[in-house]
Amino acid sequence: MYKLLHGLRIIEAASFIAAPSCALHFQQFGADVIRCDPIGGGPDFRRWPRAANGHSFYWEGLNKGKKSVAINLTTPAGKALLQRLVTAPGPDAGLFVTNFPAEGFLSHDRLIQHRADLITARVMGWASGATALDYTVNSAVGIPQMTGPASLGDEPVNHVLPAWDIAAGLYAAFALLAADRARRQTGQGTEIRLPLGDVAMAFMGHLGQIGEVSETGKDRPRYGNDLFGSFGRDFRTRDGRRIIVIALTGHQWKDLVDTLSLNEAVAAIETELCVDLSSDEGLRFCHRDRLNPIVADAIGRISLDELKVRFEGTKVCWGPYNTLSEAVGDPDLISERNPLFSAVDHLTDTRYLTPGAAASLGGFERGTPGRAPVLGEHTEEVLADVLGMASCEIAALHDAGTVAGPAGSKAL
CATH class of the missing domain: 3.40.50.10540 (Crotonobetainyl-coa:carnitine coa-transferase; domain 1)
Incomplete structure (x- = not known):
């Protein structure tokens, strides 16, 4: 107090x-x-x-x-x-x-x-x-x-x-x-x-959702665990742990691509679609169906402990899915x-x-x-x-x- x-x-x-x-x-x-x-x-x-x-x-x-x-x-x-x-x-x-x-x-x-x-x-x-x-x-x-x-x-x-x-x-x-x-x-x-x-x-107004529906005349559909308007969702590691990865900013996206060694695969998608995925988070959302599988495959080859080492010191925004009982007692x-x-x-x-x-x-x-x-x-x-x-x-x-x-x- x-x-x-x-x-x-x-x-x-x-x-x-x-x-x-x-x-x-x-x-x-x-x-x-x-x-x-x-x-x-x-x-x-x-x-x-x-x-x-x-x-x-x-x-x-x-x-x-x-x-x-x-x-x-x-x-x-x-x-x-x-x-x-x-x-x-x-x-x-x-x-x-x-x-x-x-x-x-x-x-x-x-x-x-x-x-x-x-x-x-x-x-x-x-x-x-x-x-x-x-x-x-x-x-x-x-x-x-x-x-x-x-x-x-x-x-x-x-x-x-x-x-x-x-x-x-x-x-x-x-x-x-x-x-x-x-x-x-x-x-x-x-x-x-x-x-x-x-x-x-x-x-709802502050977050732009009233403006969105007023212009389009349509309700926003469900996107499951995909983060609307950006890149982010749940992925499973090699040892079966679920993590969430978010890339709102260009720096977050670049570090994610670098640490997972996805530069060649992402460059191929950019060339095919004529887009720069590092410049606009909305583009990463629009093309999530192409990006999610390659990120999922890379993360699925790595254990949670290995990911912690790779992501340490980077700008990658991520974290494991905990139960509350797991969060209680976690030193961090x-x-x-x-x-x-x-x-x-x-x-x-x-x-x-x-x-x-x-x-x-x-x-x-x-x-x-x-x-x-x-x-x-x-x-x-x-x-x-x-x-x-x-x-x-x-x-x-x-x-x-x-x-x-x-x-x-x-x-x-």
Whole structure:
């Protein structure tokens, strides 16, 4: 955890990936992030993958280092308490991250009645307010019809990476910091509404795919494992290992041809087709049916270890296909040698390598990531520090069932 945002306070009332990851980015740069959880946990508290003790690896991964206040959000008193926490005073406070509906007790219009300069970052499904998940947004913009082998026809291919959730979490963090900077200059707060659907559609435009289909009037077909617009796909080595090889740039292509001793074969294809394959990656894509077999044949004659030696020091972009279990423990990937990771004891009764902030900032110490909180672990601390409540007031909230502490939960 870096300390660049030390003193900044984020209140989070959210579940699933996008909004909690937004707040996690703040925490990993030093902000004090306070989760306001329903008593017993929200809809993602027990989400798979789960450990033998019932705790969620998923939940603890997205909420490590945060504080937790457990509130009964089904009661007027609980809702009012959360509103007080969100709008509590302070120049480094009044920052709220949520995926609750835009209307209701956490609507921005209601909250600014208590703090006019509040900044709300609200992750949504669609801009209309309709519900969506990463997977339904992905299906709406056509990605599953571009993924997989051509033999599938029009059968969709879903994927396991929630790309739009991840992008939305990152974008929400950026937008919230930008809004905070503007507030420091103008004193004005705002509500940021960030629909997953808008993130997806924006990036489809940024990547040129809206322009492509607008001009051609056609959808991009499936190309299997071939990289669209360039040279790249999977190949099998002599000892049966699958690797991926990509040649986006001329230097990458030249070094690939040189190290595999393909100069004569490639020159013959260039002469036959009257093209210079080193000058345009698109040409390497167009003529992939001629290039793939000769690259596959060359790689198929070499073991993985021999390829490592040949490619060492070159600009060839390549790598083996690993399973995650193979990546965990690889000294160059997920290992204690990698400063991104630290071994941490978690609520799942498991000690495993845990990532801190992904960026490496020169001159700043990254620090060690913390574990996720026990539900309600910080209830009394936060109510006392943020709202200035006396112990008797907090006790009364406990007695009324408005809040809960970590009683009955295992604290590490």
